[in-house]
Each structure stands twice: as C-alpha cells, then as structure tokens.
Amino acid sequence: MEPTAFVQVLEAFKAERLAPIVGAGQTALAEGAGGGDPTELLRVALVNEISVAELAAVWIPRTPEVDVKIAFARQAGDEAGHFQLVAQRLAALGFDAAAFVPPPDNALFAYLKGLETTVERIAAGLVTLESIAYGVNENFMALCASRGDDATVRIYRDYIQPDERAHQQLGQSLLAKYATTPDSQTLARATVARVLEIATAARAQAAAKLGTACFPGC
Numbered sequence: 001m002e003p004t005a006f007v008q009v010l011e012a013f014k015a016e017r018l019a020p021i022v023g024a025g026q027t028a029l030a031e032g033a034g035g036g037d038p039t040e041l042l043r044v045a046l047v048n049e050i051s052v053a054e055l056a057a058v059w060i061p062r063t064p065e066v067d068v069k070i071a072f073a074r075q076a077g078d079e080a081g082h083f084q085l086v087a088q089r090l091a092a093l094g095f096d097a098a099a100f101v102p103p104p105d106n107a108l109f110a111y112l113k114g115l116e117t118t119v120e121r122i123a124a125g126l127v128t129l130e131s132i133a134y135g136v137n138e139n140f141m142a143l144c145a146s147r148g149d150d151a152t153v154r155i156y157r158d159y160i161q162p163d164e165r166a167h168q169q170l171g172q173s174l175l176a177k178y179a180t181t182p183d184s185q186t187l188a189r190a191t192v193a194r195v196l197e198i199a200t201a202a203r204a205q206a207a208a209k210l211g212t213a214c215f216p217g218c
C-alpha cells in the first residue's frame, strides 16, 4: 500500500482498538467512579513518564536511522521533562519525589524494549504508546478539573499533551517513510495491535488496583 494511505488505514485501526481503553476512563468519570487518591494517580504518571523516557533512550543506540534516532532522543528528553513537571506537582502536594523508586518494567515495557526493528519501534512507541497517553491523559485532566485541581490540569494542557501529540505525529511521518513494503506494513500493524492488547490488559489490572480506570499515561 502507498505509505501515506497505509498510515491513514493504520490510524483508523488503532483508533478502533484504542476506544475501549479511553472509553473505560470515560465511563469511570461519568459514573462518578473517578476515585483514586490524587497523589497515587500522579505517581502512576511518574512511573509511566520515566518508563517511556528510558524506553526511548535505550532505542537510541540500537536504531541506525539517524532521523529516528534523533526522534527517540528528543522524546526521551521530553518525557524526562514530563517526569519533572509531575514530580514538582507532587512535591507541592507533599509527596517527596526524591524518595521515588521506579518499579521494574511491567509486561508492556518489557515487550517494547525487546522490539528489534525500527518500524516496530516507531509503530509501538511513537505511534501507539503516545496515542494511548494522549487519550487517557484527556480523561485524567477531566478528573482533575472535576476535583478543582487546576494546577495539574495546566501542566497537562500546556506542556505534556502538546508533546504527546507531537510525538504521535512524528511517529506517523516516520512510519510513512520507513514502512514502505508489504512486510514492514504487516509488521507495523501487528505491533500496533499487540501494544494495544498488552496495554488494555495492563490498564485493566492497574484500574482494579487503583479503584479507577481514570489514570494518566506517559
């Protein structure tokens, strides 16, 4: 398939598989079941931001294409910035982020770190993970707004969400450049499906633990 058309078809496929993840958060909000301790939810964001910063960083030396390498490097820096913004917000709420110890990789990040080709990394990291992040962060912002936590809403609206959208768009243009053969397009689509499958299960598990499906991504 022509690469730009392929990316469009892939976007539709991704949106369809992403809908239940974002929908779970919307349902929780609508039912007033957007429970969960605010600092606990922001600590989930800390874990996600540092995990994706590290993921992008480990891909830098393993990815030969210079433009993709630079995309991961820039992403790693942006995600580190998100970590710091969330850590500052947590500090204002009385949580000492210096005492934060990142947990070991969950199933999703273990899978992502194992991806061996550039097309898979673009499809998984920039295109899919960033779309999940953008979607679930919108719900998290609505939850924060409903609680009057405007400081957190501002961090997401003014800094984090514009970056997550830019990462996703960069992923789409890189995929159009590198997923040019039937094999690479099949691989990209399978990777998007697999990431969404693992993320759906991981977020359902986390939702059960947190008491809400409305919590942030990376």
Ligand SMILES: [Fe+2]
Residues within 6 Å of the ligand: 052, 075, 079, 130, 133, 163, 164, 167, 218
């Ligand atoms: Fe991002």
Ligand SMILES: [Fe+2]
Residues within 6 Å of the ligand: 049, 078, 079, 082, 133, 160, 164, 218
């Ligand atoms: Fe982020």
